Every structure is written in structure tokens, then in C-alpha cells.
Amino acid sequence: MYDGIDGPPRLLAPAAVAEIARALYAVDLDDLMADLPSHPKDAAAACGFGREFAGDVRDYLIEHFTAMREFYGGATRRGQCMVMWTD
Numbered sequence: 001m002y003d004g005i006d007g008p009p010r011l012l013a014p015a016a017v018a019e020i021a022r023a024l025y026a027v028d029l030d031d032l033m034a035d036l037p038s039h040p041k042d043a044a045a046a047c048g049f050g051r052e053f054a055g056d057v058r059d060y061l062i063e064h065f066t067a068m069r070e071f072y073g074g075a076t077r078r079g080q081c082m083v084m085w086t087d
Contacts, residue, residue, distance in 0.1 A: 009085040014075075017082055021072035029065065033058050 012020070036043040036058065044053035047061065075082060 006086040009083050012082045012084055014079045014081050017072060017080065018076040021069070021076040024065075024069040024072055027065070027069075029062055033062070 037046055040056050040058075041051045041053070044057040045051045047057055049057055053060075
């Protein structure tokens with residue numbers, strides 16, 4: 001059931017999933033991470049996690065971005081669509 005907090009769930013057709021996958025694979029993570037502050041606490045704060053973030057925010061971001069990129073890549077290879085929503 002849609003609760004009305006944000007836009008309703010929407011379908012991404014296989015072509016849209018493939019377009020997102022291409023965009024994700026085009027991102028140069030090293031280049032992107034180079035813009036973060038060098039101190040881990042400052043980098044976490046710059047990303048909105050706050051200075052109390054435990055661990056290295058770079059590792060966290062790379063791990064999650066890579067997982068998302070692989071997820072979209074796998075869906076593209078299978079010709080799958082996706083349902084998107086924000087909660």
C-alpha cells in the first residue's frame with residue numbers, strides 16, 4: 001500500500017535500467033573519491049554522515065556504490081525491469 005510520503009512506486013523498463021547501469025559504470029570512483037577531504041572524519045561529515053561515522057567513509061561508499069553498479073549490471077544482462085520508490 002502506498003503511504004503518500006513520497007512519489008508512488010514506479011516501474012523502470014529494461015531500457016531505463018540499462019541506461020542507469022551505463023551511467024554507473026561510467027563513474028570513475030578514484031576520481032570521485034579524490035574530491036573528499038583527506039581526514040576520515042571530515043570526509044564522513046562532507047558526505048552527510050556526521051563526524052561520528054565509524055570506519056572509513058571511502059570504503060563504505062565504494063562498497064555500496066559497487067554493489068549498486070553490479071545490481072544494475074546484472075539486471076541489465078537479464079533484461080529485467082525494476083520498481084523504484086523512496087521511503
